[in-house]
Amino acid sequence: MTARTAATQDDLRRHNRARLLRRLHEGGAASRSDLVAFSGLNRSTVGVLVSELADAGLVTEVAGAAGQVGRPSLLVQPDAESAVVVALDLKVERTVVALVGLGGTVLWRKEQSHKRTSYTPQAAIRNVTTLTAHALRHAPPHAVWVGVGVSVPGTVDHVDGRVRLAPNLGWADVPLGGLVREAMNGKFGYAPAIEVGNDADLGAVAEHVRGVGASNRNLIYLSGEVGVGGGVIIEGRAMTGAGGFGGEVGHMVVNPQGVTCRCGARGCWETEIGRDAIIRAAALGDDSVEVEDVVAAAAAGNRKAQAAIDEVGEWLGVGLANLVNLFNPEVIVLGGHLRLIFPLVSGTVYRRIHYALPASREQVRVEVPALNGDSTLIGAAESAFEGLLTDPIDVVSHAHHAVAS
Amino acid sequence: MTARTAATQDDLRRHNRARLLRRLHEGGAASRSDLVAFSGLNRSTVGVLVSELADAGLVTEVAGAAGQVGRPSLLVQPDAESAVVVALDLKVERTVVALVGLGGTVLWRKEQSHKRTSYTPQAAIRNVTTLTAHALRHAPPHAVWVGVGVSVPGTVDHVDGRVRLAPNLGWADVPLGGLVREAMNGKFGYAPAIEVGNDADLGAVAEHVRGVGASNRNLIYLSGEVGVGGGVIIEGRAMTGAGGFGGEVGHMVVNPQGVTCRCGARGCWETEIGRDAIIRAAALGDDSVEVEDVVAAAAAGNRKAQAAIDEVGEWLGVGLANLVNLFNPEVIVLGGHLRLIFPLVSGTVYRRIHYALPASREQVRVEVPALNGDSTLIGAAESAFEGLLTDPIDVVSHAHHAVAS
Numbered sequence: 060m061t062a063r064t065a066a067t068q069d070d071l072r073r074h075n076r077a078r079l080l081r082r083l084h085e086g087g088a089a090s091r092s093d094l095v096a097f098s099g100l101n102r103s104t105v106g107v108l109v110s111e112l113a114d115a116g117l118v119t120e121v122a123g124a125a126g127q128v129g130r131p132s133l134l135v136q137p138d139a140e141s142a143v144v145v146a147l148d149l150k151v152e153r154t155v156v157a158l159v160g161l162g163g164t165v166l167w168r169k170e171q172s173h174k175r176t177s178y179t180p181q182a183a184i185r186n187v188t189t190l191t192a193h194a195l196r197h198a199p200p201h202a203v204w205v206g207v208g209v210s211v212p213g214t215v216d217h218v219d220g221r222v223r224l225a226p227n228l229g230w231a232d233v234p235l236g237g238l239v240r241e242a243m244n245g246k247f248g249y250a251p252a253i254e255v256g257n258d259a260d261l262g263a264v265a266e267h268v269r270g271v272g273a274s275n276r277n278l279i280y281l282s283g284e285v286g287v288g289g290g291v292i293i294e295g296r297a298m299t300g301a302g303g304f305g306g307e308v309g310h311m312v313v314n315p316q317g318v319t320c321r322c323g324a325r326g327c328w329e330t331e332i333g334r335d336a337i338i339r340a341a342a343l344g345d346d347s348v349e350v351e352d353v354v355a356a357a358a359a360g361n362r363k364a365q366a367a368i369d370e371v372g373e374w375l376g377v378g379l380a381n382l383v384n385l386f387n388p389e390v391i392v393l394g395g396h397l398r399l400i401f402p403l404v405s406g407t408v409y410r411r412i413h414y415a416l417p418a419s420r421e422q423v424r425v426e427v428p429a430l431n432g433d434s435t436l437i438g439a440a441e442s443a444f445e446g447l448l449t450d451p452i453d454v455v456s457h458a459h460h461a462v463a464s
Numbered sequence: 465m466t467a468r469t470a471a472t473q474d475d476l477r478r479h480n481r482a483r484l485l486r487r488l489h490e491g492g493a494a495s496r497s498d499l500v501a502f503s504g505l506n507r508s509t510v511g512v513l514v515s516e517l518a519d520a521g522l523v524t525e526v527a528g529a530a531g532q533v534g535r536p537s538l539l540v541q542p543d544a545e546s547a548v549v550v551a552l553d554l555k556v557e558r559t560v561v562a563l564v565g566l567g568g569t570v571l572w573r574k575e576q577s578h579k580r581t582s583y584t585p586q587a588a589i590r591n592v593t594t595l596t597a598h599a600l601r602h603a604p605p606h607a608v609w610v611g612v613g614v615s616v617p618g619t620v621d622h623v624d625g626r627v628r629l630a631p632n633l634g635w636a637d638v639p640l641g642g643l644v645r646e647a648m649n650g651k652f653g654y655a656p657a658i659e660v661g662n663d664a665d666l667g668a669v670a671e672h673v674r675g676v677g678a679s680n681r682n683l684i685y686l687s688g689e690v691g692v693g694g695g696v697i698i699e700g701r702a703m704t705g706a707g708g709f710g711g712e713v714g715h716m717v718v719n720p721q722g723v724t725c726r727c728g729a730r731g732c733w734e735t736e737i738g739r740d741a742i743i744r745a746a747a748l749g750d751d752s753v754e755v756e757d758v759v760a761a762a763a764a765g766n767r768k769a770q771a772a773i774d775e776v777g778e779w780l781g782v783g784l785a786n787l788v789n790l791f792n793p794e795v796i797v798l799g800g801h802l803r804l805i806f807p808l809v810s811g812t813v814y815r816r817i818h819y820a821l822p823a824s825r826e827q828v829r830v831e832v833p834a835l836n837g838d839s840t841l842i843g844a845a846e847s848a849f850e851g852l853l854t855d856p857i858d859v860v861s862h863a864h865h866a867v868a869s
Contacts (some may be wrong), residue, residue, distance in 0.1 A: 060663075067504065067505070067506075071473075075500065099475075100472065101472075101473065124664070196779075205774035214823045214824075215823060216823075223822070223823040223824065224821070224822070233584040235553055253685050253803075260555075261861060275706075276706070277705050277706045292704070293698055293703055294701070294703075294704070296699070298697070298698055298699075298791075299792070299807055299825075300682050300791055300792025300793060300824065301680075301682050301700070301792050301793060301794045301827040302792060302823060302824070302827050303679070303792070304792040304823040304824040305790060305791050305792035305824070306790065306792075306822065307789040307790065307792075307821055307824065308789075310786075310789045310820070310821055311716075311786045311789060312718060312782055312785065312786055312819075313717060313718070313720070314719055314720060315718070315782065316720060321820060322819065324785070324821075332849075365846060371859055376490035377720065380717065380729070381716045381717055383711065384713075384715045385694075385710060385711065385713060385790065386705055386708050387704070387705025387707060387708070387709040387712075387715060388705060388706060389706045397860060413728035414728055415715070416618045416619060416629070416709065416712055416715060416727060417628070417629070418628040418629065418707060418709040419705065419707070419709040419710070419712065421704075422706040422707050422709075439773075452860075459822075
């Protein structure tokens with residue numbers, strides 16, 4: 060909820076209640092004094108709002124560590140067993156599913172491989188439905204089910220959850236949000252909030268809320284799966300652009316003399332730092348070669364593998380310098396295969412970033428994800444909690460119990 | 465003011481009062497019913513807030529056009545003579561100054577040339593002080609003076625108004641905000657809010673508030689003066705990045721085989737579409753040649769001039785496609801010399817933008833500024849009004865009268 064809509068007393072109360080729950084969800088347990096300091100509200104207002112959240116079952120008050128005067132203070136904590144979401148990360152060759160409780164607790168997690176070629180939208184929906192049923196079997200007895208978050212490696216319309224293009228899945232114009240909703244209603248007779256998002260956008264959210272960018276307001280996350288995607292957080296908010304399609308860093312042209320990209324342009328960044336480019340350049344001569352193998356070969360002294368990785372380092376640096384100049388971020392997080400490559404080429408990358416304008420260059424650091432390979436999965440969970448964190452009481456009162464579903 | 469701070473009743477009232485004044489300032493006169501519809505507040509609250517703004521002298525109620533039932537409705541309008549700002553646009557070879565009234569009315573405007581080489585920060589400050597005194601002489605008798613906005617072609621720290629680097633002025637690390645404040649205090653015994661901003665950032669604000677992007681939430685403005693700068697509006701807000709240095713599109717590397725830029729990198733966009741590149745490529749053989757002359761020569765059939773402009777068109781398109789993929793904007797506004805070039809190369813530019821991903825490409829249009837050469841000046845005025853539009857009553861009660869200064 061933005062300030063523009065916080066116009067009336069009711070709005071204000073709902074807004075403040077939501078702010079407190081978001082603080083607890085993102086930052087963990089806090090004393091009432093912490094919440095007073097955080098919110099700028101007075102103590103009695105905080106007390107009323109906390110009671111409302113407790114009555115809704117979302118938070119509990121527990122004895123914290125003893126303070127300096129010896130009396131243990133009460134801590135308000137989000138109850139991970141009160142509200143849950145199902146997060147699904149649809150990758151090119153596997154699906155990851157998790158059941159996540161309020162406060163970000165991963166209650167259950169599972170991976171399942173699939174063949175890229177047979178992973179049609181229909182197959183994916185069947186998969187999503189089955190895995191969601193699995194996940195809900197692990198839900199705590201009293202938990203309400205408030206959302207489903209789905210991560211997709213493609214461009215997604217953030218309004219209706221339609222996948223415009225997921226080239227590496229071979230999907231175009233798939234109304235995934237609607238299909239998931241239908242499937243949930245069909246299977247469970249109920250559908251909570253369904254959020255479909257671009258993988259890199261969700262990775263950015265996760266690393267901003269719970270990862271290496273937790274204390275930063277401006278962050279870029281790069282997903283390196285088959286293509287290279289980007290998610291951008293500006294002043295603490297996800298940049299969507301006009302239709303939710305922004306952040307397509309992989310198709311930034313950096314080398315007009317380079318090779319033709321599957322998008323039709325020449326010299327896209329993705330053609331220089333994408334998985335295929337690395338594997339092709341390393342020429343290890345086997346169809347099943349992965350970036351991990353190239354990294355291992357380079358470590359073992361293979362010259363071609365080393366040269367391939369060095370070349371990626373140069374181009375990685377060129378593109379990152381562009382992003383530094385364009386966005387002036389505090390942190391750039393290298394996800395996917397880039398997190399394997401970066402430690403080997405960090406010197407080259409920083410040398411290239413040095414070409415960015417000093418004011419911006421001095422403020423940026425480059426990191427690998429704190430959430431390792433699960434940034435996009437956790438981001439999907441965060442997106443699924445968004446409704447609850449905007450209007451907790453309303454969402455809880457309309458949600459079904461997870462185990463009944 | 466963001467929602468995060470709108471925590472108490474007082475905050476809420478101040479916030480809503482400010483929202484109404486901003487609506488009137490940016491959108492012009494409105495009936496009370498319009499304001500009710502706009503704000504979501506009830507009629508009596510709007511009445512109270514409008515009365516408070518009227519008591520502060522900022523708005524008046526006047527008879528509007530007759531409605532369908534024949535009775536003319538009252539219109540609330542911002543009073544251009546109630547509060548004024550001084551806007552200063554420090555360009556490489558001239559300074560533009562304007563006195564602007566609430567609602568965006570330009571009450572007075574003047575240009576003054578200067579030699580690039582002798583335009584030191586000290587000279588600029590003297591200039592700013594003299595021109596401000598000129599401007600204030602044209603202030604309406606009861607107007608309060610609420611701000612000074614300064615546009616600079618360089619990177620500016622948005623917190624303290626320090627110019628980090630303005631290469632084409634030869635300035636580095638100039639605490640311009642502080643110097644202007646000192647000068648104002650010295651000359652007038654008073655300094656209102658002083659805002660220093662990057663020219664392209666301010667151009668973006670102006671075209672978003674009063675120009676071709678008035679109905680858009682996502683806009684990029686390119687300034688083409690000597691270098692090429694960029695200002696980015698995302699979801700209606702100026703993108704600052706960590707330090708206010710974002711949007712440096714001119715130093716996006718697009719051609720690593722290209723020429724070395726004054727920033728040290730090779731193939732920056734600025735080296736392909738900047739003023740110097742155009743003039744050099746056209747080779748009209750005279751030191752005083754301007755982009756206007758190249759455009760005229762091309763129109764008159766000069767092959768070298770035509771080729772130079774065609775080449776700029778290609779590179780302009782390559783870079784714009786990158787920006788479309790990265791930001792997914794609704795509109796890109798080509799300011800400065802680019803607004804002279806664009807009509808000659810729009811076909812080439814759109815052909816190149818066609819390489820951007822379809823979802824984003826379909827949503828974007830490329831425009832020249834509605835405010836012509838004054839986008840940055842008007843943006844400086846808007847920045848100077850920002851304080852008043854955040855807390856009108858407080859600012860008015862502390863401001864000095866313009867004529868007394």
